Amino acid sequence: MRSIRDDRTTRAVIRDEALRLFAAGGTETVTMRQIATAAGVSPGLVMHHFGSKEGLRQEVDQYVLDVFEAMLGELTGDGGAELLDPGAGASSLSEVFARHLPTDSPLPGYLRRLLLSDTDAARLLFRRLYDLSRDALDGLAAAGLASSGRDPAVRAALLLSNDLALFLLRDRLAEVLGTDPLSADGMTRWAPEMLSIYAGGLSAVPPQPHEDTP
Amino acid sequence: MRSIRDDRTTRAVIRDEALRLFAAGGTETVTMRQIATAAGVSPGLVMHHFGSKEGLRQEVDQYVLDVFEAMLGELTGDGGAELLDPGAGASSLSEVFARHLPTDSPLPGYLRRLLLSDTDAARLLFRRLYDLSRDALDGLAAAGLASSGRDPAVRAALLLSNDLALFLLRDRLAEVLGTDPLSADGMTRWAPEMLSIYAGGLSAVPPQPHEDTP
DNA sequence: CAGAATACTATACGAGCGTTCAGTCAGTGG
């Protein structure tokens, strides 16, 4: 599967193919032989580089975690002030990720499986995201842009949960809406609706969309 | 694993144990031998009753779908008028399911795996839920309790997605909140926060909780 | 350029998988 003019090392190619296959089918279902074939090498070489299937899985895990952590790093520090500002750029985790990742990136799919797996990596990642959500809510509350609610812990969890649902149900949502919600087009449909509810609840009448930026 | 005084047929016991194991570990990971052992029978008997592992899987699928469909049936027809009424009973799918299922029921877990699997059963079920969500939103809009939003299709999908997130992220949410969000206690924390946002957005100051019903 | 290290392949092994099959046992109708 290696295309001509591929600067990655063979080791990186194997890791990337494993990531892609794991994201599509889960780590249990994908076999070492499938990974080897996809990478264009022998099964033995996969063992040579990663020691075992578990070793490969852990390395892919760490790789994905590092990529997301780098993205998350961009969000930290601004206290989530971008949220609730329809004119500004990022307004949610999903949006940030969607902007930084190509549409066909296997990372969202891998993240989905990782988050739902019963592993320490999943727990750590979710805790990290939750803390981020709490900080963002605190920032919004301090700026007077939102209330922390009666139960701030639950409210932060709820906001995070709503956001992650876009990831988890991506395929199902794409089917009923006819648009991938993580694509650019999908985001322009999804984000205003979400922001409208967050701004004024379900009863509020949303403003008319404007075609051009004034 | 069969307890004394078990009125179920052996076939039903196998089906139930398979459901429990499938919910916990996924259909791919669980082996016929594990199922047989859990049901207290030989592997051959599982084959005898269900023909193949795939046959067993399909029967469990259908069984779970039937149970959920029965619950969904209770919701149909009222147009979702219960929603947004903090005093009334059901206000979301999650709440209905949580009320009808024991805390340790394997069904939510099975539903989670089913919904995220790339199967026709998953597509059909999600479509069914989505239609239900659209009907509920229409009902709310007709009753003047909510706006359909700028993009009703997206708004209905968003409400459904938020609701299902509770199912999908149940374990992770329980970890950070210290309460299972699908338990009775968890619901009394979660629901008011959700309703508050739906009623007035993030900025609205929530009313103080009242200990007794006046 | 020799030699060591590393990249890589081919083959094989044992374990565990879904499935098959011959046979035992209990109940049932004629």
Place this chain on the structure above:
DNA sequence: CCACTGACTGAACGCTCGTATAGTATTCTG
């Protein structure tokens, strides 16, 4: 009482899995 049927067992089959190992190419290094 016999023949038949469905429930059920236990051993075995063929296959695929992850992994080990021996050996060959390639690259690095002094």
